[in-house]
Amino acid sequence: MEHASARPHPDAALLNPIENPGKMYYYIVVGLLVIILYTGFVYVRQLWYGLGVTGMAQPVTWGFYIINFVFFIGISHAGTLISAILRLSKAEWRRPITRMAEVITAIVLAIGGLHPIIDLGRPDRISHLFFNGRLQSPLLWDVASITAYFTASTIYLYIPLIPDIAILRDRGVKPRWLYEFLAWGWQGTERQHKVLDRAMNILMVMVIPIAVSVHTIISYIFAMTVQPGWHSTIFGPYFVVGAIFSGIAAILVLMIVFRKVFHLEGYLKHIHFNYLSILLLIMSLIWFYFTFSEYLTGFYGHEPNEMRVFWYKFAGDFAPYFWAMIVCNFALPVALLCNSKTRTIPGILIASISVIIGMWMERLIIVVPSLANPRLPYPTGIYIPSHTEWMLFLGGISVFILGYMIFARFFPVISIWEIEEGRHESAKIVTERITSYMPDPEPSTAGE
Amino acid sequence: MKWGMVIDLQKCTGCGECAAACKLENNVAIVDSGESEMGRTMLWMDMLTIYEGEYPRLRVRQIPRPCMHCDHPPCTKVCPVRATYLNDEGIVAQIYPQCIGCRYCMAACPYTVKSFNWYKPEFPPGMARATNPDVSVRPVGVVEKCTFCIHRLQVAKEQAKFEARDLREGDFQPACADSCPTGAIVFGDLENRDHQVNRLAHSPRAEKLLEDLGTEPKVIYLKEVD
Numbered sequence: 001m002e003h004a005s006a007r008p009h010p011d012a013a014l015l016n017p018i019e020n021p022g023k024m025y026y027y028i029v030v031g032l033l034v035i036i037l038y039t040g041f042v043y044v045r046q047l048w049y050g051l052g053v054t055g056m057a058q059p060v061t062w063g064f065y066i067i068n069f070v071f072f073i074g075i076s077h078a079g080t081l082i083s084a085i086l087r088l089s090k091a092e093w094r095r096p097i098t099r100m101a102e103v104i105t106a107i108v109l110a111i112g113g114l115h116p117i118i119d120l121g122r123p124d125r126i127s128h129l130f131f132n133g134r135l136q137s138p139l140l141w142d143v144a145s146i147t148a149y150f151t152a153s154t155i156y157l158y159i160p161l162i163p164d165i166a167i168l169r170d171r172g173v174k175p176r177w178l179y180e181f182l183a184w185g186w187q188g189t190e191r192q193h194k195v196l197d198r199a200m201n202i203l204m205v206m207v208i209p210i211a212v213s214v215h216t217i218i219s220y221i222f223a224m225t226v227q228p229g230w231h232s233t234i235f236g237p238y239f240v241v242g243a244i245f246s247g248i249a250a251i252l253v254l255m256i257v258f259r260k261v262f263h264l265e266g267y268l269k270h271i272h273f274n275y276l277s278i279l280l281l282i283m284s285l286i287w288f289y290f291t292f293s294e295y296l297t298g299f300y301g302h303e304p305n306e307m308r309v310f311w312y313k314f315a316g317d318f319a320p321y322f323w324a325m326i327v328c329n330f331a332l333p334v335a336l337l338c339n340s341k342t343r344t345i346p347g348i349l350i351a352s353i354s355v356i357i358g359m360w361m362e363r364l365i366i367v368v369p370s371l372a373n374p375r376l377p378y379p380t381g382i383y384i385p386s387h388t389e390w391m392l393f394l395g396g397i398s399v400f401i402l403g404y405m406i407f408a409r410f411f412p413v414i415s416i417w418e419i420e421e422g423r424h425e426s427a428k429i430v431t432e433r434i435t436s437y438m439p440d441p442e443p444s445t446a447g448e
Numbered sequence: 449m450k451w452g453m454v455i456d457l458q459k460c461t462g463c464g465e466c467a468a469a470c471k472l473e474n475n476v477a478i479v480d481s482g483e484s485e486m487g488r489t490m491l492w493m494d495m496l497t498i499y500e501g502e503y504p505r506l507r508v509r510q511i512p513r514p515c516m517h518c519d520h521p522p523c524t525k526v527c528p529v530r531a532t533y534l535n536d537e538g539i540v541a542q543i544y545p546q547c548i549g550c551r552y553c554m555a556a557c558p559y560t561v562k563s564f565n566w567y568k569p570e571f572p573p574g575m576a577r578a579t580n581p582d583v584s585v586r587p588v589g590v591v592e593k594c595t596f597c598i599h600r601l602q603v604a605k606e607q608a609k610f611e612a613r614d615l616r617e618g619d620f621q622p623a624c625a626d627s628c629p630t631g632a633i634v635f636g637d638l639e640n641r642d643h644q645v646n647r648l649a650h651s652p653r654a655e656k657l658l659e660d661l662g663t664e665p666k667v668i669y670l671k672e673v674d
Contacts, residue, residue, distance in 0.1 A: 050588040051549070052566035057487035059560050061551040121549020121564065121589025128529040128548055139528035139552055225556040226522055226661055374560040375658055376513070377496055381487050 039395025064389035065119035072112030078247020079105030081211040107403040163417040229309040229370035245283040246359035249352040281337040328358025450538035452638035452666035459632035462510030466624035473623035477569030492594040515594035516665030523553035547590040597622035
């Protein structure tokens with residue numbers, strides 16, 4: 001990297017992880033690869049013997065795989081959606097955050113999208129979805145919307161990455177062929193900038209409805225059945241809110257980790273955490289509002305089957321998870337984030353981790369209790385996930401961490417050109433914008 | 449033509465003969481006791497335990513529960529690959545080679561009648577050679593359920609065609625109806641006035657399971673009257 005160090009860059013801190021990854025990086029990669037290989041082995045075992053190696057049975061026929069599917073796709077809503085909203089609303093503080101958020105989406109979506117396939121009894125027949133697919137089935141809507149979201153969000157990640165790849169290409173970072181290929185002949189001309197802006201604008205507007213549709217449709221998988229606890233009209237928005245909620249928590253955790261590991265204190269300042277954590281606080285309140293409405297209407301309707309699921313969650317086998325979810329998603333984050341004394345980086349970290357755990361439990365509480373309480377009097381047991389299911393969960397998380405690490409090894413996790421652009425132009429643009437909001441001076445006073 | 453079943457609970461003794469006959473007729477896999485305790489027992493015809501009243505007037509009884517073959521089946525609506533569908537004769541049929549094993553139909557069925565092949569179906573030694581040749585043994589990873597012994601319908605139709613006549617009542621009887629020692633299970637065409645099921649289905653004792661869901665089951669129970 002002698003070539004690279006010859007020219008000091010104003011944003012050297014952002015290029016450092018790419019140019020000097022360090023030994024620790026490889027140790028962690030090897031550790032993750034071991035976990036992923038073992039997960040692969042466990043999955044092959046499941047393919048060989050059948051889904052019997054999981055803890056699923058009748059009547060709880062959906063378990064960890066579907067829970068994690070909803071959970072991972074939920075996390076993915078952080079990225080592209082938040083980044084698009086921040087860009088569209090011209091929030092200047094977005095600049096160091098958007099890239100990190102978009103990467104979450106791309107990686108988590110790929111992992112989450114694989115979960116329904118892991119859950120299939122016959123993954124070898126996956127092509128039936130295309131040749132014999134029934135568009136009336138919500139599962140097909142899901143295939144369509146997740147594919148659309150994945151396509152849109154990877155393009156949305158790549159397009160704003162091009163100028164940064166060009167910076168790496170010009171600095172001669174290895175492997176050169178990779179950067180030369182991916183930079184797509186970016187020279188930073190005015191016309192290129194114009195085209196880039198245009199493409200980003202189109203994608204931003206497109207990606208928001210797609211993202212909303214994805215989690216709405218995931219909720220439809222449940223809401224389109226007549227099962228108690230699932231057949232609910234507010235499930236669509238409830239899932240979208242939950243998804244954005246868990247997504248913001250995931251961004252916050254990642255930002256804190258990167259700030260610590262890559263020493264990005266100069267880029268990720270307290271104000272970024274402050275703004276995002278207030279957004280997290282608002283989402284927590286909205287989430288609670290939805291949860292409250294969902295259960296209160298169920299309780300007042302007092303339909304016997306609905307009530308069995310209700311009490312199963314409130315005071316039955318699932319009560320520990322239910323109340324832990326309320327604490328993790330509502331009580332703890334609200335207590336920590338309401339108070340500016342605890343809205344510090346450690347406080348935000350605790351709140352975010354608690355929200356991620358709480359949102360995972362929410363998915364558990366939505367999927368399992370409705371299945372565990374069939375309408376007719378069957379003998380029912382409790383669902384206990386097997387070693388296979390735990391490993392695939394852990395493996396999914398490992399793939400996420402590894403994917404993120406590989407991305408951070410080759411590409412800057414904070415958009416360098418957008419930061420530069422911000423340095424040069426933000427102040428001017430914002431001043432102009434604010435001036436345009438201000439009431440015009442009255443002509444009479446101006447004349448005097 | 450709309451095949452349907454009437455189960456007279458006045459006559460039913462809860463012996464479970466129908467469940468056993470069904471299991472043998474349809475080559476339903478026999479899972480070991482550990483699996484069974486997990487909740488992976490495979491029964492196309494199950495015996496539901498119903499508790500009526502409270503102690504000391506508690507009555508416990510077993511009632512047979514096949515697939516309801518709904519006219520508005522919640523399971524076929526959600527199937528992504530049309531591996532389960534309502535056929536022209538009112539039977540909710542399964543296409544095993546098309547099933548991808550997503551188990552969405554199992555989650556959507558309000559009667560919880562479907563079973564899944566968690567492992568490759570296995571039979572105790574000796575039994576593997578005694579399976580019914582008319583019914584395919586399902587592969588691992590697909591959903592299965594009661595089909596009203598649709599294979600018997602095919603045989604009956606062939607026979608009727610061979611004898612150049614229409615299908616008569618009694619030509620096509622599923623294994624459960626055939627085996628019932630008290631004649632509690634009556635099977636036939638619900639739309640044919642000559643069939644017994646048509647008359648019984650309009651009995652004042654007739655009721656359907658979870659009727660308020662609007663699934664319109666074609667299995668009708670005749671209430672007990674004391």
